[in-house]
Structures are given as structure tokens and as C-alpha cells.
Amino acid sequence: MSNKLVTPTMNTALQKTPVAIIGLASIFPQAENLQQYWNNIIAEVDCVTDVPLSRWKIDDYYDPDPKAPDKTYCKRGGFMPDIDFNPMEFGLPPNILEVTDVSQLLSLVTAKQAMQDAGYADAAAQIKERAGVILGVGGGQKLITPLTTRLQYPVWNRVLENSGIAKAEREKIIEKMKLAYIPWEENSFPGMLGNVIAGRIANRLDLGATNCVVDAACAASLAAAKMAVSELLEHRADMMITGGVDTDNSIFMYMSFSKTPAFSRNNDIRPFDIDSDGMMIGEGIGMLVLKRLADAERDNDRIYAVIRGIGASSDGKYKSIYAPRAAGQSLAVRRAYEDAGFSPASVGLVEAHGTGTAAGDPTEFAGLNAVFGKDNPKKQYIALGSVKSQIGHTKAAAGSASLIKTALALYHKILPPTLNVSRPNPKMDIENSPFYLNTHTRPWIRPRNAAPRRAGVSAFGFGGTNFHFVLEEYNGEHQGPYRLHSTPRAVYLSAETPDKLLVRCEEELARLQSDAAEEHYANLLDASRLLIMPVSAARVGFISESLAETRQFL
Incomplete structure (x- = not known):
């Protein structure tokens, strides 16, 4: 038997079978839905606030002294808005709500919205049988x-x-x-379990492929997404819901980060800034719907972005279990671009882990620069940023917040901002690197005949776990036919009076008979999905499977 060490060849499955992001949904601080989240990002809104009374009383637990026993020296963070939950909508008995963790309930809402956004809310049974859900979830839930x-x-x-x-x-x-x-009582046990977050989604949405959760601390979302991509590449599923869930900004979580200590003493979060001194935590749920790119094109799905490469690594033996290691992080980044099959020099945006800690940011930058700066003489052309400057560190959901932000940046061709940066940390020597800190929303301009817009997304977790995703804009034209099994869609129209409603119907019919009928039809379906009708409004609604059928109804 030979003792010769054989270096394995990198699996290039994603190069042969890229994966498309076809649906998005989220609940993040000061954002009830995906559109509000994106609007807050591009409007440069800082969503970090003082702790609300609904979480815990500042007077009970706050002390500016980090060494004060049983006290936290941080009283700010990112908090999700209140969301209405109707148990009957999901076939749940109201009496289980008290003993069901809010993460399970709000994840149901978000998963349903993600499937709606993808166009599969009412998919046929044979489609759902090949759909699964894998989510990043932290250890214990608040109900414990x-x-x-x-x-x-x-x-x-x-x-x-x-x-x-x-x-x-x-x-x-x-x-x-x-x-x-x-x-x-009998529902308390399942109500507090993290894995039931995915299980309840699969149960209520009737999904037949893999359902499970992954805990990789603050990298949990990207770990889950990596597993979901593998399910698609191995053809164990045809569609996957993935992302991350973390609704826990309880005093327990504040105490955990206070005694590490990792919190900032400032009133905001300043990733990569000279004055950054720590993080603030946030709540959030982010979900993405994935399909193989060829299948998404065949079915005429909307494609936000394409996943081209994934890299993962461990820090190995190092200083401590929570100390970041540049060499370990750069290993994950390098593997991601080997997986993608193209140079990191072609990337125009990197959404960093960027927690704002004094040790973490310079370490992450060193790891990135080791890959992006190698054999690359170009300076300051890659936008570097972190959504944590706007919503806080959403822990297990952090990677999903970053993935969603980056997919939307590619889709809308926008370079999103990073807030609260006055001057880059001089330890990074950013001026002599390929990176610059993008502090304002700007159009993402690409030279003619250049490579497609590309972006990297990083997430790292306690325990030395590192992940990096490579995303690319979708520029292809759908060549295949529409999906064989069309999904019926709801169409709603409303107006102040019946007479005005009749005029509105006639106007919509005229648009659907014009040369731009397909575009108007898509816009009408999107508007119907988001329409909120006043109680007094005149309205009409119907279910349609096609543009032709919609014309007929009108």
C-alpha cells in the first residue's frame, strides 16, 4: 500500500451546474419585508436603536461598567418590528402559540413569502415533493x-x-x-426546538425533500446554504429554501456577548473604521429559494443572482476557540474562487463578515487581501462593506442578511453603502489594496465587454468555522419554454368606486393587449401580490394561469 500523499482535485460541480437564487424574503430590524429591507439599505438607514421594553428593561440590566456582575454594558441593537401572525393561515391551533417559539412562527411567514416571491406558493404536489428546507439556526431558542x-x-x-x-x-x-x-405541556418540547423551525415549514408548506437546521454560530446561514446547494447539485432536490433565523436579542444573549466581551461602547457599529471597538447584535430572518440555473431558465423563473462558487474552512489549532485567524479565513475565500473557476480579481463587491470588532476587522481584511491582492496590481476598485453597520450582527441569520443584500445589489446593479465610517482603520493599509470602503449608495457601472458583475460574501463563526460564497449577476435570456405545469396566480384590482374600477379594468386590458403585454402582466402579478386594499374599496379578483386567461377574465 502506497503512503504517497495524493492531493484531491477540486470538485467543480458548480461550474457545470450553477445554482440560481429565484426567491427572497426577510424580516430584519425596521423592515417587515424584503422591500423595506432593501429600501433601508439603499437609503442608508441606521436601524440600530435602544433596547425596547418588549425585550428587556434597560434599568434592570444595564451598567456601563463591563465588569459589573450580571449586567450588560450595551443597551442598543437591531430589533425586528412586530409582525402579525394568524395561526389559522397555517392551519395551527391558536392554543399552541404560547408554547411555540416566535422563531418558528415568523419563519413560517418568511418561508411562505419566499415561495410567493419565487412564484411557487401554490405549486403542484409533485414540485413540492422535490423541495426542501435547510436553515441556519443558533443553539437554544428563547422559549428554553x-x-x-x-x-x-x-x-x-x-x-x-x-x-x-x-x-x-x-x-x-x-x-x-x-x-x-x-x-x-405536550407542545412545549417541539415549541422550543431549533430543528422544528425547518420541520414546521416543511410540514405546513408540504415539502418532501430534506428538512434540517445547521448550527455554525454566526456562519450558520452560509453553512445551511452550502448544504442546500449540495442537495441541488446531487439532484436530491429540485428546489431548496435556505437562509438563517435568529430572533434572540434577550438579556441572555446580551450577557453572553458582554462577558466575552465583544460589544461596542459607541452608539453605532463601525465596520473597518478607525474608531470601531465592537459589535452590536440584531434579530433577523432571511430566506432564499434556490434552483439549478438550467431548471430556473427552463421554467422562466426570475433570477436575482447565480451562485458560482462556495468555499469553507476551519481555523484549525489556534489561540482560542473564538479568536479569528486570517489564514483560516483566506483558505475559505481561496477555495470559493477555485470552485468558481475564475479569478477573485474579477469581483467588484465583497460583503464582509465585518462585525466591527477591533480584532475581527483587521484579521478579516488581512485574509481577504491575501487572496484578492495576490498577483493583482490594481488598487481600490473592489467595494468592501458590511450590512451589520445598518442592522447589527444578526448572529445565525447574519449570512442570510448578507446573501440577500448582495443578490439584490447584483439584480439592481447597485453598490450598497456601509455606514458610520469616518476613516478606514490604518492597520489595514487599505490604500495599497484592491479594496475601498463604499460609504454611499452608488450605481454599479460595468465597462462594456467586461466580465459579469461578481460579488463575494463571507461569514465566520465561533469555533473557527469560515464560509465564502461567490455570486454573479444573471444576464442570460430565457431560451426554454415556460414551465410545463403553470402555477395559478391571483390577480387583484381595486378602485375607490365601482365606476372607477370598471375604468381600471379597461385600462389594464388595454395594456395586456399591447406590445408590452408580457411586461405589464408580470407587473400586474407583482402588484397583486403586494396590494393592500382599503375596506371601502371596490375590488375584483380572480385566479389565472396565463396572460391569455387574464385577458379573457378582464
């Missing part, structure tokens, strides 16, 4: 805390007993304390 705390009654009893409280009085006090926490 009240359920566990409720079980501490023996501790309460001993404290009360040692304080001289009589047994009868102790029992009354303990029963009152238990009422402050949700009860244990």
Missing part, C-alpha cells in the same frame, strides 16, 4: 429560558425557607412565581 426557569422552584423554595418564610406561604409564593412563566 422561561421553561427552564419554571423548573427552578426547588431553588426558590430553599431561598425562601432560609429566609424564614413558613411552608404554606412559600407554596403560595412559588405558585405565583410559576405563573410568570409559560407552562409545560
Whole structure:
């Protein structure tokens, strides 16, 4: 038997079978949906705020001294807005809501929106049977805390007993304390489990392929997306929902980052800035719908961007389990471009992990520069940024926030901004690198006959886990026929009065009979999906499978 070391050849499956991003949906700080998220990005909105009372009381837990026991020195972060949840919409009994973690419920909403955005909300059973869901999810969910705390009654009893409280009085006090926490019952266990986030989506949306969750800490979303891509490349599925979920900005999470310590003492997050001194955490849910590019073209799906390469690595043996390592990160980045089959020098945008920590940012920059700057004499032409400057570090959902932002940047041909940068950290020596910090929204101009617009997305997690994705704009024309099984779509029109509604219908019919009928039809379907009708409005609605059928109904 030979002991000769054989270096394996890189698997080039993505070069042969690229993967398309065909659907997006999200809930992020100050953004109930995808459109609000993108609007906040390009409008340069800082969505970081003080902790709201609905999460925890600042007076109870805040102390500016990082060493104060059982206190956090950070009182700001990114918080999702309140979202209405109708259990009947998903066939859930209302009595389970109290014992079901909010991450499961809001993930159902987001997954449904992602499928709607992709055009498969009402897909046929044979399509859903080949669709799955793999999500990045952190360890425990918020519901674990009240359920566990409720079980501490023996501790309460001993404290009360040692304080001289009589047994009868102790029992009354303990029963009152238990009422402050949700009860244990048959739905409590599944209601708190992280894997049930994906399981409930598969159950309620009737998906038949793989469903599971992945925990790679702050890189969980990209780890999940890598697994979802593998399902498609191996033809184990034809469509995958992927992304990340993290709704936990509880005091437990603040205490965890305070005692590391990783939080900023500033009122904002400043990735790669000279004054960056830490992160702030955020909540979020981001989901993407993926298909093989050839299938998406065949089915005439809208394509936001194309996944061309994926790289992953471990930091190996290093200083500590949470210390970032430039060599480990650059290994993941280099592998991603080997996977893609083209040079990183052709990239115009890098969405960095960019947490804003004093150690993390220079380390990440060194890892990026080791790959993008190698044999590349060009200076300051690649936009570098981080959405964390706007929404905070959404932990397990961070990679999905970055992927969605980057896919939309490619789709709309926009270079998105990074906020709160006054001057780049001099440790990076960014002026002598291929990178510059893009601090304002700008058009992404590409010279004629140049390579397609390309972007990289990084995410790294505790434990030394590193991921980098390579995305490319989609410029192809759909050559194949429309999908064989057309998905019926809802069409809605409304106006102030019945007479005005009749005029509106006639106008829409005229548009659908014009030379630009296909474009008008697509716009009408999008408008119908987002339409919110006043109660007093005159309205008409119907289900249509095609442009021709819509004309007939009108």
C-alpha cells in the first residue's frame, strides 16, 4: 500500500451546474419585508436603536461598567418590528402559540413569502415533493429560558425557607412565581426546538425533500446554504429554501456577548473604521429559494443572482476557540474562487463578515487581501462593506442578511453603502489594496465587454468555522419554454368606486393587449401580490394561469 500523499482535485460541480437564487424574503430590524429591507439599505438607514421594553428593561440590566456582575454594558441593537401572525393561515391551533417559539412562527411567514416571491406558493404536489428546507439556526431558542426557569422552584423554595418564610406561604409564593412563566405541556418540547423551525415549514408548506437546521454560530446561514446547494447539485432536490433565523436579542444573549466581551461602547457599529471597538447584535430572518440555473431558465423563473462558487474552512489549532485567524479565513475565500473557476480579481463587491470588532476587522481584511491582492496590481476598485453597520450582527441569520443584500445589489446593479465610517482603520493599509470602503449608495457601472458583475460574501463563526460564497449577476435570456405545469396566480384590482374600477379594468386590458403585454402582466402579478386594499374599496379578483386567461377574465 502506497503512503504517497495524493492531493484531491477540486470538485467543480458548480461550474457545470450553477445554482440560481429565484426567491427572497426577510424580516430584519425596521423592515417587515424584503422591500423595506432593501429600501433601508439603499437609503442608508441606521436601524440600530435602544433596547425596547418588549425585550428587556434597560434599568434592570444595564451598567456601563463591563465588569459589573450580571449586567450588560450595551443597551442598543437591531430589533425586528412586530409582525402579525394568524395561526389559522397555517392551519395551527391558536392554543399552541404560547408554547411555540416566535422563531418558528415568523419563519413560517418568511418561508411562505419566499415561495410567493419565487412564484411557487401554490405549486403542484409533485414540485413540492422535490423541495426542501435547510436553515441556519443558533443553539437554544428563547422559549428554553422561561421553561427552564419554571423548573427552578426547588431553588426558590430553599431561598425562601432560609429566609424564614413558613411552608404554606412559600407554596403560595412559588405558585405565583410559576405563573410568570409559560407552562409545560405536550407542545412545549417541539415549541422550543431549533430543528422544528425547518420541520414546521416543511410540514405546513408540504415539502418532501430534506428538512434540517445547521448550527455554525454566526456562519450558520452560509453553512445551511452550502448544504442546500449540495442537495441541488446531487439532484436530491429540485428546489431548496435556505437562509438563517435568529430572533434572540434577550438579556441572555446580551450577557453572553458582554462577558466575552465583544460589544461596542459607541452608539453605532463601525465596520473597518478607525474608531470601531465592537459589535452590536440584531434579530433577523432571511430566506432564499434556490434552483439549478438550467431548471430556473427552463421554467422562466426570475433570477436575482447565480451562485458560482462556495468555499469553507476551519481555523484549525489556534489561540482560542473564538479568536479569528486570517489564514483560516483566506483558505475559505481561496477555495470559493477555485470552485468558481475564475479569478477573485474579477469581483467588484465583497460583503464582509465585518462585525466591527477591533480584532475581527483587521484579521478579516488581512485574509481577504491575501487572496484578492495576490498577483493583482490594481488598487481600490473592489467595494468592501458590511450590512451589520445598518442592522447589527444578526448572529445565525447574519449570512442570510448578507446573501440577500448582495443578490439584490447584483439584480439592481447597485453598490450598497456601509455606514458610520469616518476613516478606514490604518492597520489595514487599505490604500495599497484592491479594496475601498463604499460609504454611499452608488450605481454599479460595468465597462462594456467586461466580465459579469461578481460579488463575494463571507461569514465566520465561533469555533473557527469560515464560509465564502461567490455570486454573479444573471444576464442570460430565457431560451426554454415556460414551465410545463403553470402555477395559478391571483390577480387583484381595486378602485375607490365601482365606476372607477370598471375604468381600471379597461385600462389594464388595454395594456395586456399591447406590445408590452408580457411586461405589464408580470407587473400586474407583482402588484397583486403586494396590494393592500382599503375596506371601502371596490375590488375584483380572480385566479389565472396565463396572460391569455387574464385577458379573457378582464
